[in-house]
Amino acid sequence: MPQYIIGIDVGGTKVAGGLVDLTARLVKSAVVPTRAEKGFKASFGQIAKLISVLVKCAGGRERILGIGICAPGPHNPQTGLVINPPNLPGWRNIQLTRLIESKFGVPTKVENDANAAGLAEVLFGAAVGYRDIFYVTVSTGIGTGIIIDRKIYHGKNGVAGEGGHVSIDYKSPYRCGCGTLGCIEALAAGPGMARRARVRLEQEHSAPSLLRELSGGHHELISPKMIEQAARQRDPIAREVLDETGFFLGVWLAGMITLLDPEAIVIGGGVARIGKPLFDKVRQTIPHYTINRQFAVKTPILPAKLKTNVGVFGAASLFLPGEC
Amino acid sequence: MPQYIIGIDVGGTKVAGGLVDLTARLVKSAVVPTRAEKGFKASFGQIAKLISVLVKCAGGRERILGIGICAPGPHNPQTGLVINPPNLPGWRNIQLTRLIESKFGVPTKVENDANAAGLAEVLFGAAVGYRDIFYVTVSTGIGTGIIIDRKIYHGKNGVAGEGGHVSIDYKSPYRCGCGTLGCIEALAAGPGMARRARVRLEQEHSAPSLLRELSGGHHELISPKMIEQAARQRDPIAREVLDETGFFLGVWLAGMITLLDPEAIVIGGGVARIGKPLFDKVRQTIPHYTINRQFAVKTPILPAKLKTNVGVFGAASLFLPGEC
Numbered sequence: 001m002p003q004y005i006i007g008i009d010v011g012g013t014k015v016a017g018g019l020v021d022l023t024a025r026l027v028k029s030a031v032v033p034t035r036a037e038k039g040f041k042a043s044f045g046q047i048a049k050l051i052s053v054l055v056k057c058a059g060g061r062e063r064i065l066g067i068g069i070c071a072p073g074p075h076n077p078q079t080g081l082v083i084n085p086p087n088l089p090g091w092r093n094i095q096l097t098r099l100i101e102s103k104f105g106v107p108t109k110v111e112n113d114a115n116a117a118g119l120a121e122v123l124f125g126a127a128v129g130y131r132d133i134f135y136v137t138v139s140t141g142i143g144t145g146i147i148i149d150r151k152i153y154h155g156k157n158g159v160a161g162e163g164g165h166v167s168i169d170y171k172s173p174y175r176c177g178c179g180t181l182g183c184i185e186a187l188a189a190g191p192g193m194a195r196r197a198r199v200r201l202e203q204e205h206s207a208p209s210l211l212r213e214l215s216g217g218h219h220e221l222i223s224p225k226m227i228e229q230a231a232r233q234r235d236p237i238a239r240e241v242l243d244e245t246g247f248f249l250g251v252w253l254a255g256m257i258t259l260l261d262p263e264a265i266v267i268g269g270g271v272a273r274i275g276k277p278l279f280d281k282v283r284q285t286i287p288h289y290t291i292n293r294q295f296a297v298k299t300p301i302l303p304a305k306l307k308t309n310v311g312v313f314g315a316a317s318l319f320l321p322g323e324c
Numbered sequence: 325m326p327q328y329i330i331g332i333d334v335g336g337t338k339v340a341g342g343l344v345d346l347t348a349r350l351v352k353s354a355v356v357p358t359r360a361e362k363g364f365k366a367s368f369g370q371i372a373k374l375i376s377v378l379v380k381c382a383g384g385r386e387r388i389l390g391i392g393i394c395a396p397g398p399h400n401p402q403t404g405l406v407i408n409p410p411n412l413p414g415w416r417n418i419q420l421t422r423l424i425e426s427k428f429g430v431p432t433k434v435e436n437d438a439n440a441a442g443l444a445e446v447l448f449g450a451a452v453g454y455r456d457i458f459y460v461t462v463s464t465g466i467g468t469g470i471i472i473d474r475k476i477y478h479g480k481n482g483v484a485g486e487g488g489h490v491s492i493d494y495k496s497p498y499r500c501g502c503g504t505l506g507c508i509e510a511l512a513a514g515p516g517m518a519r520r521a522r523v524r525l526e527q528e529h530s531a532p533s534l535l536r537e538l539s540g541g542h543h544e545l546i547s548p549k550m551i552e553q554a555a556r557q558r559d560p561i562a563r564e565v566l567d568e569t570g571f572f573l574g575v576w577l578a579g580m581i582t583l584l585d586p587e588a589i590v591i592g593g594g595v596a597r598i599g600k601p602l603f604d605k606v607r608q609t610i611p612h613y614t615i616n617r618q619f620a621v622k623t624p625i626l627p628a629k630l631k632t633n634v635g636v637f638g639a640a641s642l643f644l645p646g647e648c
Contacts, residue, residue, distance in 0.1 A: 074616060083618075132480060146583075148472075155585025156456060157619040165615040166579035170492050170572075178615035180578070248494075254504070255490035259470070259583070261479025291489040291502035292398060294407075295481040 002065035004058045005319045006051060006106075009113065009311025010043070010071040012036055012087030017050040018312035019057055022065070024124045024320055026309060028057045039090040048103060055104065066107040067100055068315035070116040072143065076158035080110045083159070109318040114143025115152045115161055116314030117306065121266045122147050123317050126305040134262040136163070137269035137304070138249070142185040146260065164189070168251050184252040188245050190224045190271055197222050197241045210235040228274045245271070246278045250285025257299055258290045268304025279303065326389035328382045329643045330375060330430075333437065333635025334367070334395040336360055336411030341374040342636035343381055346389070348448045348644055350633060352381045363414035372427060379428065390431040391424055392639035394440040396467065400482035404434045407483070433642040438467025439476045439485055440638030441630065445590045446471050447641050450629040458586040460487070461593035461628070462573070466509040470584065488513070492575050508576040512569050514548045514595055521546050521565045534559040552598045569595070570602045574609025581623055582614045592628025603627065 004027070009016040011034060019028040032050050035042040047069075055061050073085035080097020082088075100108040118135025121127045127135075127147075135145040142164030146153040154160050164185040165178045172182030174192060186192050197211060198219045210230040215221045230238030253265060272278065283301055290296045306313050328351070333340040335358060343352040356374050359366040371393075379385050397409035404421020406412075424432040442459025445451045451459075451471075459469040466488030470477040478484050488509040489502050496506030498516060510516050521535060522543045534554040539545045554562035577589060596602065607625055614620045630637050 144583075148477075153472075156587045156623075157585055157616070159616045159619055160583065160585035162582045162615050165582050167492060167575060167613055168494050170575045170613070176615075179617075180613045180615070183615075251491060251494045256583075258486045258489050259468075259484065259580075261481055261484035263480045289491055289494070289504045291486050291500075291504065291507075292481070292483045293503075295483055299480075 005316040006067045007312040007316030008069040020316035066319035068318035069110045070113040070315040074159040115145035118145025120314040120317040126302045130263040136267045138271040139269035188248040194222045209237040246281025250282040251289045254286045254289030257296045264300040329640040330391045331636040331640030332393040344640035390643035392642035393434045394437040394639040398483040439469040442469025444638040444641040450626045454587040456587045460591045462595040463593035512572040518546045533561040570605025574606040575613045578610045578613030581620045588624040
């Protein structure tokens with residue numbers, strides 16, 4: 001009788017795995033390096049090793065209900081194909097579901113990490129009690145997931161919900177890695193924030209700023225954390241950059257509300273941990289960029305609840321029975 | 325035994341109505357003026373008069389399966405509330421469903437016009453055979469409808485699918501009637517096209533243009549039709565304006581594909597009738613503004629099939645049994 005689900009979160013530098021019981025309790029977790037730079041075979045070896053350890057912990061594969069795997073980038077959940085994860089350069093059109101299933105003889109599902117995290121927030125995170133949400137994770141990139149009726153919305157090709165690559169400024173000077181000008185990811189994710197801070201430091205080159213000190217004059221080292229720290233100490237440039245980040249996210253989320261009219265928006269990821277100053281600006285901006293103002297102001301903008309292990313929980317939630 | 329559906333399309337100047345049989349054949353149609361300027365009571369009187377005529381035509385109310393009504397702007401289909409249709413200024417939070425049901429004793433549904441038109445295109449228009457589409461109508465405004473699994477997607481408050489009010493340029497000089505800067509409606513609908521043509525004629529005030537002749541020097545009279553006509557005669561300003569319209573629609577639809585990954589996009593409305601030059605530019609632009617390039621280029625961009633009476637068919641389709 002299966003008692004556990006294995007959740008695997010494949011990242012660019014590490015693979016996190018966990019054994020989750022059917023009440024969504026994490027009973028065991030482990031991490032191995034991804035070794036992405038050594039190509040797909042090396043990474044697959046690492047993933048397989050981690051799964052083997054967790055299967056053993058569970059007391060054998062017959063006790064595993066399923067293996068859920070999440071990774072960044074577009075996937076095809078129908079075919080289990082990982083298409084082209086941006087931070088796993090050696091991976092291209094990998095039949096990950098088939099490979100894992102044939103190695104372990106356990107049902108396997110593969111999912112985009114933001115989609116899985118969004119589902120996990122609905123099943124046992126910030127959005128418990130909601131059925132239709134728009135999930136956002138803001139960190140090195142911006143990932144999104146559309147959850148409708150407590151299920152991931154996949155679209156025709158399984159690549160729906162790539163909201164981080166919707167442009168809010170078609171003639172922006174900032175081009176995203178995906179090629180699009182003015183994607184919210186290019187503007188408001190961590191590297192975009194740091195880039196805007198560097199531009200301001202250059203433009204206002206005679207203005208004093210704590211960011212110059214924090215980075216030791218090496219502007220290429222500026223991180224969202226430094227911006228947050230400087231803003232907290234009322235550094236004007238850092239505050240402008242932070243404020244602008246909230247404004248950009250607000251404009252973009254206003255569009256998502258206008259289009260999808262979700263029950264709630266959940267925002268997670270490292271940058272979102274900045275918290276109140278960012279969320280306040282997001283909430284202030286939304287009513288100015290939507291036709292559905294009277295409803296938009298009532299749409300809850302919630303901080304994500306799942307933090308560490310969100311990927312493992314997200315992956316496991318692909319097999320967890322919902323309360324539908 | 326009910327044999328007919330009544331479809332009513334409430335516009336700013338006229339109300340169109342039709343008697344549609346269960347095979348989606350229009351057996352009778354009629355039009356009355358809306359009299360919106362005289363307030364809600366006057367308009368309601370017109371709608372009721374039209375319905376009475378159609379009920380009589382059908383041979384009595386027991387032969388009517390339902391009355392479908394569509395009108396522009398945000399609605400709440402759960403409560404039948406028409407919230408604030410922009411071109412029916414006297415209407416605000418009108419319980420239209422209840423009012424019609426109590427007057428005629430026939431089940432009534434009220435729907436946003438673009439949502440209803442999108443459903444009609446899936447049931448018996450350009451998108452027959454598809455289940456998940458993004459519908460767009462480009463005319464005086466830009467209305468959109470999200471159809472998922474052959475049903476209108478309404479969101480939490482019933483106001484989902486207002487895609488015409490998603491911004492692609494948060495700092496645009498063009499502000500929409502809804503208050504948002506750079507909505508696709510402000511940029512690419514008929515009045516937006518005409519506005520951009522006027523700006524160009526002013527900026528390039530010494531450049532000759534057929535648009536100056538067609539409008540008799542009265543630039544405020546410039547219409548999308550004149551722009552189309554001048555572009556066909558290779559007028560450079562008109563061609564630029566038309567090209568830019570296709571580009572804007574392409575940027576915006578790329579975002580919709582990135583987010584929703586629909587099976588197809590259907591474009592209707594007066595401006596869309598410009599046809600090939602507009603559709604070509606839309607199709608050229610999409611791959612440059614999406615991360616899902618390999619799928620986006622394969623997403624069919626179809627011209628709408630229902631033209632005259634699209635509103636009546638859309639309204640009637642709220643009661644037509646799908647082939648699900």
